[in-house]
Amino acid sequence: MSEKSTPCRLLLVTVTILTLAITGGWGGISSASNSHSTNPPPTDIIIDVKTRKFEPDKISLQRGQKTRIILRNKDAELHAFVPVGLFLGTTHNVSGNGAPQFGNEGLLRVLLPSTGQTEISFTPENTGTYPFLCDLPGHVMQGTIVVQD
Numbered sequence: 773m774s775e776k777s778t779p780c781r782l783l784l785v786t787v788t789i790l791t792l793a794i795t796g797g798w799g800g801i802s803s804a805s806n807s808h809s810t811n812p813p814p815t816d817i818i819i820d821v822k823t824r825k826f827e828p829d830k831i832s833l834q835r836g837q838k839t840r841i842i843l844r845n846k847d848a849e850l851h852a853f854v855p856v857g858l859f860l861g862t863t864h865n866v867s868g869n870g871a872p873q874f875g876n877e878g879l880l881r882v883l884l885p886s887t888g889q890t891e892i893s894f895t896p897e898n899t900g901t902y903p904f905l906c907d908l909p910g911h912v913m914q915g916t917i918v919v920q921d
């Protein structure tokens with residue numbers, strides 16, 4: 773009798789462990805999304821590059837607000853995004869298929885391939901007016917980012 777019931781108990785224990793593992797997994801996912809709701813997602817700012825222009829070319833950001841600048845090159849040619857002073861003293865993360873160049877003061881320039889996209893995530897720390905431009909030869913492209921309180 774006892775020899776017969778042992779495999780049954782083992783199966784029951786296994787099923788219980790599996791159930792706990794699955795439930796625990798879901799619990800982990802839902803608690804992760806809870807922490808996201810208390811920590812809001814970044815504000816996305818999309819800057820398109822089209823016919824050798826930044827669109828829009830006037831951008832307003834909020835100081836202390838988590839921000840993601842998304843640069844999309846819609847042209848058939850290479851462009852650059854050169855921020856002036858904006859990322860100084862901030863932690864910033866660059867992703868996407870652009871080619872970023874960094875210096876002591878952080879991000880200096882991103883080369884944007886045709887149809888490419890680059891995202892820059894950061895939180896603006898200082899209010900002010902920050903120009904940006906494309907420095908490729910013959911490209912007269914510029915814009916302004918204003919960080920406000």
Ligand SMILES: [Cu+2]
Binds near residue numbers: 824851907911
């Ligand atoms: Cu350009």
